[in-house]
Amino acid sequence: MDQAGAPQLPRVAARSTRTRATRRRRLAGAALILAGAAWFYGYLRSGADILPLVGAVLPHAASIERRGDIFAGRASDGSIVGYAAVGSAPGYGGPIEMLVGVSPSGTVTAARVVTEGETPGFFRLFAARDFFGQYGGAPITRPLQLGRDLDGVSGATLSAEGIAEGVRRAVRLVAHEALGTPLPEEPRPVRFGVPEIVLSLLLLVGFAGHRVATAKARHALRWGSMLTGMIVIGFIYTAPLTIAHVVALACGYWPDWHNNLYWYLLVGGVFLGAAWQVRNPYCSWCCPFGAFQECLGRLTNAPTYRPAPLHNALKWVQRGLALVAVLLGVAMRRPGIATYEPYQALFSLQGTGFQWTLLVVISLASLLVRRPFCSYLCPIDPVVDLIGESRRYIKETWRSWRTHAANS
Amino acid sequence: MANPRGELVKQALLVGFVAVCVLLVALNWITTP
Numbered sequence: 001m002d003q004a005g006a007p008q009l010p011r012v013a014a015r016s017t018r019t020r021a022t023r024r025r026r027l028a029g030a031a032l033i034l035a036g037a038a039w040f041y042g043y044l045r046s047g048a049d050i051l052p053l054v055g056a057v058l059p060h061a062a063s064i065e066r067r068g069d070i071f072a073g074r075a076s077d078g079s080i081v082g083y084a085a086v087g088s089a090p091g092y093g094g095p096i097e098m099l100v101g102v103s104p105s106g107t108v109t110a111a112r113v114v115t116e117g118e119t120p121g122f123f124r125l126f127a128a129r130d131f132f133g134q135y136g137g138a139p140i141t142r143p144l145q146l147g148r149d150l151d152g153v154s155g156a157t158l159s160a161e162g163i164a165e166g167v168r169r170a171v172r173l174v175a176h177e178a179l180g181t182p183l184p185e186e187p188r189p190v191r192f193g194v195p196e197i198v199l200s201l202l203l204l205v206g207f208a209g210h211r212v213a214t215a216k217a218r219h220a221l222r223w224g225s226m227l228t229g230m231i232v233i234g235f236i237y238t239a240p241l242t243i244a245h246v247v248a249l250a251c252g253y254w255p256d257w258h259n260n261l262y263w264y265l266l267v268g269g270v271f272l273g274a275a276w277q278v279r280n281p282y283c284s285w286c287c288p289f290g291a292f293q294e295c296l297g298r299l300t301n302a303p304t305y306r307p308a309p310l311h312n313a314l315k316w317v318q319r320g321l322a323l324v325a326v327l328l329g330v331a332m333r334r335p336g337i338a339t340y341e342p343y344q345a346l347f348s349l350q351g352t353g354f355q356w357t358l359l360v361v362i363s364l365a366s367l368l369v370r371r372p373f374c375s376y377l378c379p380i381d382p383v384v385d386l387i388g389e390s391r392r393y394i395k396e397t398w399r400s401w402r403t404h405a406a407n408s
Numbered sequence: 409m410a411n412p413r414g415e416l417v418k419q420a421l422l423v424g425f426v427a428v429c430v431l432l433v434a435l436n437w438i439t440t441p
Binding site: 321 | 415418419421422423425426428429430432433435436437439440
């Protein structure tokens with residue numbers, strides 16, 4: 001019995017591995033189909049009716065009429081009291097549409113948000129700093145740019161830039177179409193500053209760090225990279241990779257590369273890296289939240305704890321959570337809403353009560369086990385896994401197709 | 409020596425941690441305007 005049974009064991013194990021791989025692939029395929037359906041649903045229900053909102057930016061208008069892309073507000077005696085238009089520009093979580101009113105003499109009457117996909121809580125920041133109040137009475141000939149004649153909002157830079165750009169586009173449209181005084185073209189220099197340089201270096205270290213020969217040097221390099229990531233990507237710029245990037249990518253909300261090179265470096269570096277090399281240069285090397293958990297773990301020498309069957313089961317919870325986040329974000333066309341990572345709470349001290357509680361729970365758990373959020377909750381890990389799985393599937397299919405073609 | 413009871417407590421804590429976090433994420437989504 002033993003003699004007969006022993007040689008069969010590897011075959012049984014191999015069959016079981018194959019079955020698991022097939023099941024994983026079917027589930028990955030089902031997840032992609034669901035995401036596609038959610039995308040289509042979101043596509044069908046997107047779009048907002050602007051006309052009822054125009055009165056808010058043209059307060060003296062008794063009636064509003066539409067002239068192509070422009071809205072004209074008239075007083076009760078029929079005279080024009082202002083024009084309004086919508087300008088759209090990419091923010092943190094997709095396009096931000098701004099409705100802007102302009103008086104016939106060329107000053108901004110008011111600006112308001114029509115649609116946005118930012119993280120909840122961002123707009124509380126803008127209201128608290130009276131960001132939109134800066135536009136009231138501003139001549140349209142002013143630059144209307146952050147850092148020049150407008151104050152930004154720290155911790156929400158991308159959103160503020162999206163708003164400012166959206167307003168400028170709306171103003172240009174009114175100037176060109178309604179006032180007949182087109183504004184000169186804006187210079188659009190490519191922005192490559194400190195964040196882009198630091199991120200490029202960190203991703204390079206992430207790609208090449210495993211080649212460092214000695215374990216000690218590798219360890220030192222990884223800690224250097226992690227701490228730099230935590231301080232620079234986390235606390236200074238608050239621009240870590242989140243599921244909102246994945247949703248924005250899927251929705252086609254790709255920001256203007258001239259002033260968002262950072263976005264492309266981050267998304268391209270991590271996901272193309274995973275697709276091209278099956279190497280993730282981000283999570284273990286420079287993710288600021290991963291570094292934060294490891295720092296806490298160092299205080300207590302928290303061990304890696306992955307009890308085999310339970311770990312695999314909990315991984316499916318993580319994948320399910322990531323899938324729900326993507327489905328929500330894609331179906332509602334709001335990348336910011338999908339984000340459940342408590343990064344804003346930690347790095348910008350902004351968050352809802354639930355996000356703060358989540359941060360506290362994760363911080364406590366980090367004292368007991370190594371990187372609990374990364375192991376069981378982070379939505380990026382399943383996305384990188386899915387890319388790796390798709391890559392393997394494509395390679396295997398290609399190889400078997402070539403073998404089949406060569407044999408026939 | 410492995411301690412099966414201790415191991416069980418650790419696994420229960422891990423499951424509890426994930427369950428609480430998933431609940432917090434779900435509540436955050438539900439209460440988002």
